[in-house]
Amino acid sequence: MALASTQTVSKYIPTHWYDGWKRLRKQKTAIVGLSIILFFIVAGLLAPLLAPGHWDGQNLAVRLQPPSAQHWFGTDDLGRDLLTRVLYGARISLWVGFFAVAGSIVLGSILGLSAGYFGKWIDTLISRIFDIMLAFPSILLAIAIVTILGPSLVNALIAIAIINIPTYGRLIRSKVLSIKEEEYIAAAKVIGMGHTRIILRHILPNSVAPIIVQGTLGIATAVLEAAALGFLGLGAQPPQPEWGKMIADSRQYITTAYWTVLFPGLAIMLTVLGFNMFGDGLRDALDPKMKQ
Amino acid sequence: MKKIVSPILGVLLAVSLMLTGCGSQSATSPSAPQAEKTLIEGRGGDSVSLDPANVTDGESLRVTENIFDTLVAYKPNNTEIIPSLATEWKASPDGKEWTFTLQDGVKFHDGTDFNADAVVFNFQRWMDKSNPYHTGGDFDYFQSMFGGFKGDKGCVIADVKALDKTHVQFSLTVPQAPFLANVAMTAFAIASPDAIKKYGDKFGQNPVGTGPFVFKEWKPNDSITVVKNKNFWQKGLPKLDKLIFRVIPDNTARLTALQSGELDLMDGLNPSDAATVKGNSKLQLVTRPSMNVGYLSFNTTKPPFDNVKVRQALSMAVNKKGLVDAFYNGMALPAKNALPPSVWGYNDAVKDYEYNLDAAKKLLAEAGYPNGFETDFWAMPVARQYMPQPQKIAESIQADFAKIGVKTKIVSMEWATYLKKTKNGEHPMALLGWTGDNGDPDNFLYVLLDKDNANPPAASNISLYKNDKVHELLFKAQITPDIQVRTDLYKQAQLLIHDDAPMVPLVHSTPLLASASYVKGFIAHPTGTERFTEVSIEK
Numbered sequence: 001m002a003l004a005s006t007q008t009v010s011k012y013i014p015t016h017w018y019d020g021w022k023r024l025r026k027q028k029t030a031i032v033g034l035s036i037i038l039f040f041i042v043a044g045l046l047a048p049l050l051a052p053g054h055w056d057g058q059n060l061a062v063r064l065q066p067p068s069a070q071h072w073f074g075t076d077d078l079g080r081d082l083l084t085r086v087l088y089g090a091r092i093s094l095w096v097g098f099f100a101v102a103g104s105i106v107l108g109s110i111l112g113l114s115a116g117y118f119g120k121w122i123d124t125l126i127s128r129i130f131d132i133m134l135a136f137p138s139i140l141l142a143i144a145i146v147t148i149l150g151p152s153l154v155n156a157l158i159a160i161a162i163i164n165i166p167t168y169g170r171l172i173r174s175k176v177l178s179i180k181e182e183e184y185i186a187a188a189k190v191i192g193m194g195h196t197r198i199i200l201r202h203i204l205p206n207s208v209a210p211i212i213v214q215g216t217l218g219i220a221t222a223v224l225e226a227a228a229l230g231f232l233g234l235g236a237q238p239p240q241p242e243w244g245k246m247i248a249d250s251r252q253y254i255t256t257a258y259w260t261v262l263f264p265g266l267a268i269m270l271t272v273l274g275f276n277m278f279g280d281g282l283r284d285a286l287d288p289k290m291k292q
Numbered sequence: 293m294k295k296i297v298s299p300i301l302g303v304l305l306a307v308s309l310m311l312t313g314c315g316s317q318s319a320t321s322p323s324a325p326q327a328e329k330t331l332i333e334g335r336g337g338d339s340v341s342l343d344p345a346n347v348t349d350g351e352s353l354r355v356t357e358n359i360f361d362t363l364v365a366y367k368p369n370n371t372e373i374i375p376s377l378a379t380e381w382k383a384s385p386d387g388k389e390w391t392f393t394l395q396d397g398v399k400f401h402d403g404t405d406f407n408a409d410a411v412v413f414n415f416q417r418w419m420d421k422s423n424p425y426h427t428g429g430d431f432d433y434f435q436s437m438f439g440g441f442k443g444d445k446g447c448v449i450a451d452v453k454a455l456d457k458t459h460v461q462f463s464l465t466v467p468q469a470p471f472l473a474n475v476a477m478t479a480f481a482i483a484s485p486d487a488i489k490k491y492g493d494k495f496g497q498n499p500v501g502t503g504p505f506v507f508k509e510w511k512p513n514d515s516i517t518v519v520k521n522k523n524f525w526q527k528g529l530p531k532l533d534k535l536i537f538r539v540i541p542d543n544t545a546r547l548t549a550l551q552s553g554e555l556d557l558m559d560g561l562n563p564s565d566a567a568t569v570k571g572n573s574k575l576q577l578v579t580r581p582s583m584n585v586g587y588l589s590f591n592t593t594k595p596p597f598d599n600v601k602v603r604q605a606l607s608m609a610v611n612k613k614g615l616v617d618a619f620y621n622g623m624a625l626p627a628k629n630a631l632p633p634s635v636w637g638y639n640d641a642v643k644d645y646e647y648n649l650d651a652a653k654k655l656l657a658e659a660g661y662p663n664g665f666e667t668d669f670w671a672m673p674v675a676r677q678y679m680p681q682p683q684k685i686a687e688s689i690q691a692d693f694a695k696i697g698v699k700t701k702i703v704s705m706e707w708a709t710y711l712k713k714t715k716n717g718e719h720p721m722a723l724l725g726w727t728g729d730n731g732d733p734d735n736f737l738y739v740l741l742d743k744d745n746a747n748p749p750a751a752s753n754i755s756l757y758k759n760d761k762v763h764e765l766l767f768k769a770q771i772t773p774d775i776q777v778r779t780d781l782y783k784q785a786q787l788l789i790h791d792d793a794p795m796v797p798l799v800h801s802t803p804l805l806a807s808a809s810y811v812k813g814f815i816a817h818p819t820g821t822e823r824f825t826e827v828s829i830e831k
């Protein structure tokens with residue numbers, strides 16, 4: 001059944017991707033997760049149209065107003081509309097999440113592929129570096145990096161990208177180690193194919209599935225890490241509407257004006273939940289053992 | 293969410309562990325005949341040093357006030373002068389010679405005698421840069437209150453002599469009007485000469501004075517413990533057996549600790565929490581009489597702030613009324629002078645720059661910045677009495693500045709570094725403030741705005757504002773005994789300062805404290821440092 005439809009799509013799309021999508025569609029949690037992600041992406045993209053005000057529109061006269069028809073999420077301690085800030089915050093969090101993970105994947109893949117494919121001292125060197133990086137609690141390492149680079153959103157992104165390199169590097173290295181022993185790789189070597197071509201055309205495409213799953217889950221972690229850095233004052237700088245920073249700025253009002261903490265907190269929670277649900281579903285869908 | 297909450301939980305956990313740890317310690321302390329009367333005060337930051345002559349920050353002086361005595365002191369609730377180590381004092385008719393009669397029989401905590409020689413030893417240590425014990429810091433207060441060190445052109449004190457065991461004579465180069473008020477400052481406390489010789493530049497960690505409490509222990513960034521001085525010269529006092537100053541940086545966390553009984557008294561209550569304290573029958577609200585100013589300083593040596601029109605334009609873009617309502621809950625007055633209205637010499641005729649963004653933008657264009665400019669905006673990392681939420685205030689001012697095209701980046705750093713770098717004039721624009729030490733206008737205007745104090749790396753005038761006319765007025769006021777003439781001089785100076793706008797005076801706050809209702813006899817002093825001699829716990 002699956003065979004017939006696969007052939008009609010395109011021979012350039014590996015069949016297991018299409019199979020994966022079909023299996024993914026059947027998983028309710030993954031679809032819910034994807035919907036949440038899409039919701040936040042749309043919210044972020046359309047923020048200028050959806051938001052009732054400007055994200056830095058300060059008005060001390062209406063500070064700490066509870067949610068109302070005018071301010072759906074209430075206002076913060078500088079009288080800024082929280083709905084507006086949460087919407088614009090989606091841009092920041094997703095931007096940091098995607099690009100931090102993309103950065104880790106690119107660097108992690110280069111290092112992981114080299115370590116796994118060439119082995120010997122290259123493998124030893126790269127793997128030990130990964131071990132050393134993993135020996136630090138990741139947030140501590142991020143704090144150290146940001147302290148060196150200076151606190152800003154871009155530096156927080158760089159720090160998050162760096163601390164996650166070993167995760168992807170190790171994953172891809174282990175995958176490469178097993179693929180390298182496959183007969184088609186031996187065949188490619190025998191016909192005289194170069195290392196670069198073998199790595200890029202044969203090994204990389206075949207080791208990318210677990211990276212995609214890990215990357216999706218990794219975005220959730222990156223969003224949290226960005227929020228944590230923002231909370232510590234090391235990420236986004238005022239007046240940027242970063243969710244973690246918003247919580248940090250409002251935590252003293254938690255007993256008197258709960259909404260200042262609740263809505264950014266909910267936004268972080270939902271985004272992370274969305275990526276986790278989608279990531280889990282993706283893992284199940286792309287797992288070859290689940291193939292029918 | 294988990295990771296966001298965990299830092300808070302972590303801090304709370306750490307604090308509670310700390311508190312429970314110390315609680316059990318005092319409970320098991322040996323051989324206490326009755327329950328030991330211990331008072332724990334929570335505060336926002338740790339002391340820098342406990343050598344009073346070498347510090348300028350309130351967190352250090354708050355502690356040394358209880359370990360040391362000064363020659364003369366202030367009344368518990370205002371800055372009127374009362375006798376302390378000196379019982380009497382007399383000035384010569386020309387105001388250049390002061391003779392103090394000292395108490396007899398007072399002893400330092402280390403058992404050595406307090407006498408005229410000890411007073412001379414301390415003054416020599418502070419004023420003479422070549423003195424072998426002129427160590428442990430920069431003696432900032434001596435420099436800013438007495439016009440420099442021995443040999444400097446402006447130095448007011450020419451000589452200090454011991455006439456006999458109980459009489460000390462000061463010879464001044466000019467009749468300094470606020471001399472007596474200056475001598476009463478917590479910073480000019482008499483320390484044990486033996487201890488200074490013994491500890492050298494480590495005296496700040498081993499303070500020995502004659503005060504009501506004896507230094508016992510300092511755990512950095514955690515607590516300082518002082519215990520009752522059984523031989524204190526005021527018989528029967530102090531009433532407490534032990535006094536602990538504990539650091540809890542966050543204002544809200546400190547209130548939580550007070551509510552749960554881990555503290556007996558706290559400094560730095562958020563104005564927005566005043567209602568919570570009033571509504572709790574186990575707590576009482578304490579207000580400190582206002583004698584401070586919180587300000588935004590422009591570094592007048594750095595472009596574009598060297599342009600007076602830029603400074604005036606920015607002065608028009610600060611919504612002081614809004615700041616007072618939002619961050620002080622009304623417990624502050626919008627400021628138009630560096631001098632607070634509670635101090636004599638205040639010039640009410642100064643007309644403040646009106647909050648008007650259009651006019652500000654126009655003036656900025658006249659100054660040559662029609663599109664504004666970009667700059668760093670330094671803000672304090674810690675809550676101060678004159679500014680409970682400096683980061684928020686910075687963010688609020690930042691938004692208004694952005695509206696006239698001035699894009700700012702809020703910069704913050706560790707507190708000691710912040711003080712050091714602002715004194716060195718490294719900031720373009722910085723928030724800071726000042727709490728008066730002696731109730732004299734000189735202590736505000738000369739310290740914060742005279743060119744004598746605009747010299748990095750120890751500038752207390754962090755705007756590095758130098759105006760010769762202002763200097764002339766302030767100096768004349770310093771050496772004129774007649775208070776009417778002085779008032780007039782200070783009023784003139786304030787007008788000139790207003791026009792030059794080296795800083796934006798933001799607010800004069802009424803700092804709030806809170807204590808458990810069983811704490812009796814505590815009076816918050818306008819200078820921000822108070823004695824616990826008469827304080828008791830009556831459970």
